Amino acid sequence: MLYSKLFGKTSKTVSADEESINAQYLIRGGFIHKQMAGVYNYLPLGLRVLTKIQNIIREEMNAVGANEILMPSLTQEESYKTTGRDNMEILFRTEGPSGAKYVLNPTHEEIVTPLVQKNVFSYQDLPLSVFQIQNKYRNEPRAKSGILRGREFNMKDLYSFHTDETNLDEYYEIMKKVYHKVYERLGLGKITLLTYASGGAFSRYSHEFQTLCDVGEDTIFVCEKCNIGINKEIIGEQTSCPECGNVDLVEKKGIEVGNIFKLRTRFSDAFGFKYLNAQGVEQAVEMGCYGMGPSRIMGTLVEVFHDDNGIIWPESIAPFQYHLIVLGKEDETFEAAQKIYNSMTAAGKEVLFDDRREVSAGAKFADSDLLGIPTRLIVSKKTLVQNAVESKLRATGQVEMLDLTKLL
């Protein structure tokens, strides 16, 4: 991609009401643009990052045999009356023709339960899991953390269906591992902790995945032996590590980047969703749900990986792998840089080429630091004399000269 052709430019300032680092850097870098509080546009750089996060999540869900579907956002209010959740404060409401009452789904239990119900009759149809990557709508009273907490935001939600609690428990453990694998691939593995949180009517705990970060909204108590957390909300009832009994817990801040929950029969009961067991007897279907927010993860990555000059994207989700910068004014240098860009792109490498002529070296470096692409490649008269480009890693600052013959 030529920077001169890229929609969305860097800026030095950002509106004073953007308090969060993620909003500041993502807006200044031209990744996102705020529509209104909690609602953002994704510009090309931001959409590239978001799509990469979604694809990693999608691959790992597919790898365990979950079926991808796409459920709508508009739904009849009636479905929420069935589950008794029609009074949730966060519901956005609207009306269809003749005043029919609709809501914008803040989550999809009310949609997925009757949908799966139509396809499951006997124990032979179970277990089964479906997921989607879709927007959610929540009328949050406060939406001040950039893309960490939105009114319209992106979510991967997976729902699993089982014959009995044992089967649900087994799947739940599989999903814990899948979640850890996703965070690992996103570069958040070591600092994202399985965290015990409050359950519901049917289960003692739910589990969150908390990424340790000083600006996190959640307070967790960490067992540093097991590398797991306990959300402050349950510390009254759970004062030691549920896994090793350790009472020497360390208070930290976290951003919730995932949440998994045993719904048990909360929703299948509401919709009368039963299956026939091997003896031909009707049984309630056991359910689990597993959420993970790509847009929130994108914000978390910025909160975790940045310095005073800008973002430091992990390789796996960086918008581009290389930021090619040409210095000087000579046509020959620009032509050489263009050739390098063409060769690298033809070889399938993701390169953002800062081809601007009128911009100073200092301004290009500042933009490059802000955008946070992992490897900066500098082409100048000086490097070309050595038949080389200068490479600098955004994360470590490590500089080396790369031989052009090898690079191409």
Next chain:
Amino acid sequence: MLYSKLFGKTSKTVSADEESINAQYLIRGGFIHKQMAGVYNYLPLGLRVLTKIQNIIREEMNAVGANEILMPSLTQEESYKTTGRDNMEILFRTEGPSGAKYVLNPTHEEIVTPLVQKNVFSYQDLPLSVFQIQNKYRNEPRAKSGILRGREFNMKDLYSFHTDETNLDEYYEIMKKVYHKVYERLGLGKITLLTYASGGAFSRYSHEFQTLCDVGEDTIFVCEKCNIGINKEIIGEQTSCPECGNVDLVEKKGIEVGNIFKLRTRFSDAFGFKYLNAQGVEQAVEMGCYGMGPSRIMGTLVEVFHDDNGIIWPESIAPFQYHLIVLGKEDETFEAAQKIYNSMTAAGKEVLFDDRREVSAGAKFADSDLLGIPTRLIVSKKTLVQNAVESKLRATGQVEMLDLTKLL
């Protein structure tokens, strides 16, 4: 994909209120599931088709240098007051915290114009085009044509920005070609006609792309020399072919699968979006918009490509390329079929493997006809004796024996 693991099964019947062929076959095949009138769930088979259509469109938009972005669905009503479109009947409305008035975007001129305005200052920043693939919300009084006309539906919308009318005209001609190329790749090339339709305040015509189809909502008059159409809505003022003057026009029905429109300065004027020309003088930005609906195209493909037994997908957007069917009861046959499936999948081929043991050959063939995957491969004791599988093309019925050694 194993059919036994696929979420969404075929059914022989469909609710009587589904009048359209696309809804009947897509629901019976397990591609989609109706949430309510005009709102559908996409099951795995349907989502695969939709994604392929989106990707073809995306590739062609990228190929002409358009930048992909993603704009939100929730937007402040105020933006529509600015353009005087806040009274459109099709607007879905909702409220944010403290009663702030929001709408769900039925199209995105009100979002994209101020967004691009923030990034364009001088003639050097133009021309520029951005597109997105995003849902639209329209409170349609009637929504009875399956996924041809939805209240929540998927759309590719591209917006272009220019210094002057000549530049807009040039780009508009480029987009006509791009649109034809997309329909070509979707298998609709020959029957999709550029059609003159009513313009607006600023231009004499807009152009639709109409796919000839007896169930189409639009009536068009076709010049069979030029292969273009004239929408009935303008036939009063335009009674001959605008390209060759031919008055011998043939009345046909069409489904509008795309619409391109010169907005001129309708929206840039409303938002005060100007640029500085080379002489430093402020000028209004000229705009074009270019819509194409992936979900409507999916419905159109079914309306056009089907027979009495089901759908006949074109290769480019079929959910799978091969429908592998195993017949008989013997373990050896199933194991052989499983091996063929494994080899083909490992070679990157998209195969749906009907691995059901309890289902008759007749039922499997009926399902296969309904699903419409281009090539059916049959594995049985009989074919294995010949070290072969029987191949049958869904479109032509052509049957041949394929040597297994060659196939793998």
